Amino acid sequence: MKKKLPFMLTILALMLTLAACGSNNDASGTGGSSEAGGETESKLSGSVLAVGSTAMQPLVEQVGQKFMADDKYKEVTVQVQGGGSGTGLTQVSEGQSDIGNSDVFGEEKLDADKAKELVDHQVAVVAMTAVVNPGVSVDDLTKEQLVDIFTGKVTNWKDLGGEDQKIVIVNRPASSGTRATFEKFALGESKLADLEGSIQEDSSGTVRKLVAETPGAIGYLALSYLDDSVKTVKYAGVEATVENVEKGEYPVWAYQHMYTKGEPSETVKAFLDYMLSPEVQESDVVELGYIPVSGMQVTRDAEGNVTQK
Incomplete structure (x- = not known):
C-alpha cells in the first residue's frame, strides 16, 4: 500500500493539471471565436x-x-x-x-x-440672407439700407426704389443665433429694434411662412430654409451663394x-x-x-x- 501511494498521488496531480489546461483552453477558445466574429464590440x-x-x-x-x-x-x-x-x-x-x-x-x-x-x-x-415677399420688386440692399429698414428709419418700399407699399418686418427673438449673426455681419454694430408693428417668431420655418404670405414683408433666413416661396435679396450686390461664402466675399455667415x-x-x-x-x-x-x-x-x-x- 505504501508503494502505491506515491503512484496514486502522481496520477491525481496529473489529472488536476489536465483539467486545468482543458478549462483554460475552453475559455481561450470562446474569447477567440467571439473576437473573430466581431461580437466583443458591444452596440452603443x-x-x-x-x-x-x-x-x-x-x-x-x-x-x-x-x-x-x-x-x-x-x-x-x-x-x-x-x-x-x-x-x-x-x-x-x-x-x-x-x-x-x-x-x-x-x-x-x-x-x-x-x-x-x-x-x-x-x-x-451656414449663411444667412435677407428675404422678402415675392411681390416686393427690390432685390438688392446695401448695409445702410438694411439698417434703415430694421431700425424703422425707412418704412415704405418706395423709398428704396420699390412700389408704394408698407414694409412689414418679420424678426427673430433676442435668443436667436440667426438674429445675432444677421445683426453682427449684415448690420454691423446696429442692433435690430423690436419695432411696434413688426412680427417676432421663434422658428425659422414660421418666418419663411409669414414672409411668403405677408405683402411687403422682409425677414432673414439661413440658406438651409430657402425655397421658392420667398425671394432672396443680394447684399450690396453680392449673392448669398456657397461659392461666395467659401471665398469670403459674402460676409453674413x-x-x-x-x-x-x-x-x-x-x-x-x-x-x-x-x-x-x-x-x-x-x-x-x-x-x-x-x-x-x-x-x-x-x-x-x-x-x-x-x-x-
Whole structure:
C-alpha cells in the first residue's frame, strides 16, 4: 500500500493539471471565436438630446434619423429640439441637454466662466440672407439700407426704389443665433429694434411662412430654409451663394456649433463623429444648403475677424 501511494498521488496531480489546461483552453477558445466574429464590440445604447438653433435643426434632425437607422446605433435615440442658440447654450451649460446647437460662439451668449466649460464641435457653416415677399420688386440692399429698414428709419418700399407699399418686418427673438449673426455681419454694430408693428417668431420655418404670405414683408433666413416661396435679396450686390461664402466675399455667415459640457460621453461622441463623417459632410450637409467646414477658404473667430486659410 505504501508503494502505491506515491503512484496514486502522481496520477491525481496529473489529472488536476489536465483539467486545468482543458478549462483554460475552453475559455481561450470562446474569447477567440467571439473576437473573430466581431461580437466583443458591444452596440452603443442610450439617448442624445440636442437643443438650440433652428437654423441647424433640419441638418441635425436628418442626420439623427440616419444615425438611428444604422445597425451600429439602433439602440440609441436622438432627439432634436429648437428654441434658438441661446436656449441651446443655456441648456447644455446647465446639464439639461447633451448638445447645445448654436449659430454663435458660446462666449457670445454665456458668461465667460460657463463658456469655458463647453467644448466646441464645428460641424458646418451656414449663411444667412435677407428675404422678402415675392411681390416686393427690390432685390438688392446695401448695409445702410438694411439698417434703415430694421431700425424703422425707412418704412415704405418706395423709398428704396420699390412700389408704394408698407414694409412689414418679420424678426427673430433676442435668443436667436440667426438674429445675432444677421445683426453682427449684415448690420454691423446696429442692433435690430423690436419695432411696434413688426412680427417676432421663434422658428425659422414660421418666418419663411409669414414672409411668403405677408405683402411687403422682409425677414432673414439661413440658406438651409430657402425655397421658392420667398425671394432672396443680394447684399450690396453680392449673392448669398456657397461659392461666395467659401471665398469670403459674402460676409453674413456663421459656423454651426454643437457644444457639449466637457468631453462628450461615448454615445454623444459617436453621434458627433457621425456628423463629421464624409458620408454626412458630402451628402446631407450639401443637400440641405449648408457648407462643409473643409470647403471654407477663410476662418472666423468669436470676435468676427476673418482670416484667409
